[in-house]
Amino acid sequence: MGRSTAASGVQGRAGAFASGRRWRVRGAYVLAALGPVAVSGALLSFRDGLSHALVAFALLVPVIGAAWLGGMGPGILGAVVGSALFNYVFIPPYGTFSVERAEYVVVLLAFAALASLISVLVARAQERAEAAEAREAEVRLLYELSRDFAAGTARGDGLAVMLNALAERFRFVSALVRPPGEEDPSDAALPQLPLAVGGDLFGTLVLVGDRPPLSETETRVLRTFADQLALSLQALRLEEVAREAEVFRRTDTLRRSLLAAASHELKSPVAAITAAVTDVLDRGSAASPAEVADVLEDVRASTGRLEQLITNLLDMSRIESGKLVARSRSVDLGETVPPAAAGVASRWPGVEIVASVPEGTVVRGDPVFLERLVTNLLENGARAVRGGSDRRIEVAVARAETDVIVRVADHGPGLAAEDREMLFTPFYRLEDRSPRLGAGLGLAICKGFVEAMQGSIWTEETPGGGATFAFRLPVAG
Amino acid sequence: MSARILVVEDEPQILRAVERALLARGYDVVTAVDGLAAVAEVRDAEPDLIVLDLNLPHMDGLTACREIRRGSRVPILVLSVREGEEDKVAALDLGADDYLTKPFGTAELIARVRALLRRSGGEADAHRFRTDRVEIDLEARRVRRDGDDVRLTSTEWKLLEALAAQPGKLRTHDWLLDRVWGPGYDLEVLRVYVSQLRRKLGAEPGDPQIIETDPGVGYRWLLEPEA
Numbered sequence: 001m002g003r004s005t006a007a008s009g010v011q012g013r014a015g016a017f018a019s020g021r022r023w024r025v026r027g028a029y030v031l032a033a034l035g036p037v038a039v040s041g042a043l044l045s046f047r048d049g050l051s052h053a054l055v056a057f058a059l060l061v062p063v064i065g066a067a068w069l070g071g072m073g074p075g076i077l078g079a080v081v082g083s084a085l086f087n088y089v090f091i092p093p094y095g096t097f098s099v100e101r102a103e104y105v106v107v108l109l110a111f112a113a114l115a116s117l118i119s120v121l122v123a124r125a126q127e128r129a130e131a132a133e134a135r136e137a138e139v140r141l142l143y144e145l146s147r148d149f150a151a152g153t154a155r156g157d158g159l160a161v162m163l164n165a166l167a168e169r170f171r172f173v174s175a176l177v178r179p180p181g182e183e184d185p186s187d188a189a190l191p192q193l194p195l196a197v198g199g200d201l202f203g204t205l206v207l208v209g210d211r212p213p214l215s216e217t218e219t220r221v222l223r224t225f226a227d228q229l230a231l232s233l234q235a236l237r238l239e240e241v242a243r244e245a246e247v248f249r250r251t252d253t254l255r256r257s258l259l260a261a262a263s264h265e266l267k268s269p270v271a272a273i274t275a276a277v278t279d280v281l282d283r284g285s286a287a288s289p290a291e292v293a294d295v296l297e298d299v300r301a302s303t304g305r306l307e308q309l310i311t312n313l314l315d316m317s318r319i320e321s322g323k324l325v326a327r328s329r330s331v332d333l334g335e336t337v338p339p340a341a342a343g344v345a346s347r348w349p350g351v352e353i354v355a356s357v358p359e360g361t362v363v364r365g366d367p368v369f370l371e372r373l374v375t376n377l378l379e380n381g382a383r384a385v386r387g388g389s390d391r392r393i394e395v396a397v398a399r400a401e402t403d404v405i406v407r408v409a410d411h412g413p414g415l416a417a418e419d420r421e422m423l424f425t426p427f428y429r430l431e432d433r434s435p436r437l438g439a440g441l442g443l444a445i446c447k448g449f450v451e452a453m454q455g456s457i458w459t460e461e462t463p464g465g466g467a468t469f470a471f472r473l474p475v476a477g
Numbered sequence: 478m479s480a481r482i483l484v485v486e487d488e489p490q491i492l493r494a495v496e497r498a499l500l501a502r503g504y505d506v507v508t509a510v511d512g513l514a515a516v517a518e519v520r521d522a523e524p525d526l527i528v529l530d531l532n533l534p535h536m537d538g539l540t541a542c543r544e545i546r547r548g549s550r551v552p553i554l555v556l557s558v559r560e561g562e563e564d565k566v567a568a569l570d571l572g573a574d575d576y577l578t579k580p581f582g583t584a585e586l587i588a589r590v591r592a593l594l595r596r597s598g599g600e601a602d603a604h605r606f607r608t609d610r611v612e613i614d615l616e617a618r619r620v621r622r623d624g625d626d627v628r629l630t631s632t633e634w635k636l637l638e639a640l641a642a643q644p645g646k647l648r649t650h651d652w653l654l655d656r657v658w659g660p661g662y663d664l665e666v667l668r669v670y671v672s673q674l675r676r677k678l679g680a681e682p683g684d685p686q687i688i689e690t691d692p693g694v695g696y697r698w699l700l701e702p703e704a
Contacts (some may be wrong), residue, residue, distance in 0.1 A: 264532060265557040271579035272490030278582035279498040291497065298490040333596070386489060387510040 028070020032078035035062020040085045047090055053100040055090045056111045067119035068126055075119020082113040138217045145169055145225050162229055170218060173209030195230035202233035265309055269302035277458040304347040312441050315372065319448035326366040330476035333361040337395055340374040348382035355395035363404045369449040376442035377408040377469045384412030384467060403472045411466040422457055481505040485515040485678055487533050495528060498583040508650060512536025516544045518668050524551060531557035539571055546572035552593040561696035562693035566649050574646045592645025606700040608686060610679050615641060622679045632657065633674050640688060640698040651694040671696060
């Protein structure tokens with residue numbers, strides 16, 4: 001329905017173009033009517049010295065011309081007018097339509113038949129030539145547009161390239177697609193084509209520019225490519241739907257990961273506390289003071305980890321909601337790194353942290369963010385080395401032009417190449433299939449903090465094995 | 478000689494708490510912090526029981542469980558924060574004997590450990606059970622309550638034997654249905670028969686002295702066999 005109205009719009013313009021041809025046909029009729037008169041006039045003064053054959057040939061010229069210009073109609077008209085004049089002007093008795101001798105009747109009929117036959121043949125040949133030309137133009141246009149469309153599809157910017165190609169090949173200024181429901185009333189005067197696949201309308205193709213009306217051939221080619229365009233639009237729409245579904249799926253996965261991770265990571269310290277405390281309560285006075293001290297030490301470590309996790313969860317929600325603003329000022333790393341290291345060491349007994357920070361290393365950053373950043377990197381390292389043979393974590397600071405680079409190096413199992421990309425994604429965790437808040441959340445938070453302070457963070461390999469996390473912040477001042 | 482228990486746990490504080498609790502009760506304790514080490518320790522230390530965390534690095538607990546079962550019948554008590562019934566069933570299907578959800582009190586842990594150790598300690602052919610009211614003799618196929626004979630149908634006997642064969646072991650619904658009825662039976666059948674059996678054995682409703690329900694997973698026989 002929508003399709004047929006817009007298509008007839010194109011046809012209307014094509015019809016206007018055909019009016020050029022109508023003018024030619026009118027000219028041909030004029031030639032058919034007046035041409036034989038002119039020829040007769042020219043030959044009139046010496047008609048007695050001319051053979052009837054010569055007059056017949058001279059009269060055939062405008063007839064053939066009219067047939068060539070305007071086809072069969074003007075040709076036949078020319079033949080009739082020519083025959084009449086031949087009789088009236090050149091066949092005695094002159095000035096009448098009566099014929100003196102029987103042989104003149106034969107001459108006249110032969111002329112009329114010849115003129116009609118030639119008209120028909122010329123007109124038909126002319127039609128074929130025009131059709132062949134039109135076909136050639138159509139094929140060329142089809143070929144060129146196919147090539148343009150293929151190039152557009154290959155380069156991935158299909159739609160824009162296709163529209164440009166359409167505009168260029170049809171000599172419009174531009175071609176554009178109006179999405180369904182966004183048709184512009186000011187387009188009404190322009191050629192339009194609906195872009196539909198099956199019953200689904202994907203938009204309307206509007207061609208902008210001033211050019212002669214489209215021929216029938218051009219209209220046909222244009223429709224073919226409008227269909228092509230509609231298919232491309234459908235493909236784009238489907239892609240978009242698939243992408244949305246993927247985003248939704250990922251969000252959903254993330255949400256479920258968060259639940260699973262929160263369950264595991266929050267319950268583990270609680271489980272440690274419960275087990276330690278109930279053991280001492282069950283045994284009562286049988287537990288030695290040294291054992292009770294051990295238990296309390298473990299409880300302290302577990303509550304510390306719980307607190308870290310809760311802080312991380314709160315930080316993460318601030319980062320995710322985009323509410324994180326750094327209050328940057330000059331911060332002395334010598335005053336930030338050691339307390340963070342001490343805190344981590346208390347939560348991870350058995351892990352040795354060696355921090356060497358040259359005095360007076362002052363960076364520009366938010367002191368709170370910086371402390372959380374270093375703490376998370378150390379926590380991450382502590383997780384990696386616990387249970388390993390070399391439980392050292394080294395913090396090193398280096399100057400690089402106007403930046404300071406801090407490296408936290410562990411001697412744990414190190415990072416697999418495929419993990420590096422994902423490391424800073426929330427809830428991603430190495431080694432096991434279940435998501436955990438621990439390292440994944442910590443590193444995502446590190447990235448959030450570093451970026452809020454206009455710095456950057458990356459991973460390296462520790463010489464001799466293990467993972468190194470490094471970040472860069474500008475020197476203060 | 479005291480029983481040797483392998484504790485597999487990657488959280489250091491939980492590992493230490495479990496180790497302390499077991500050592501205090503006189504058990505010999507070996508530890509491992511990942512799945513691969515656990516499988517190796519089962520070979521090297523030949524433990525009498527394994528306390529296995531499911532969330533482990535290098536080889537997760539379920540895989541470790543399957544690996545251990547390839548060459549050993551040692552009782553496995555699984556520890557995990559995963560509460561889902563399907564996780565429990567998966568662990569039990571892979572050869573775990575019982576399941577304890579974190580957080581847990583050490584008293585419960587010790588009780589489960591004891592129950593599992595008893596059945597592996599050469600008492601697997603034990604067939605007599607006794608409470609203050611009930612006497613059960615599986616070999617003689619006789620149940621007495623307050624001195625009177627209790628008649629059990631053949632299905633009830635099958636269910637009783639399936640449950641009591643391994644005291645302390647958590648039996649899944651599917652395992653029991655398959656063992657007693659064969660394929661194609663509904664869970665409701667099992668529920669009805671378990672409650673019938675409990676009534677005949679004189680258990681009060683809600684009193685899990687003999688057959689304990691693990692909601693959504695299965696049943697556990699609680700009576701200790703008589704020596």
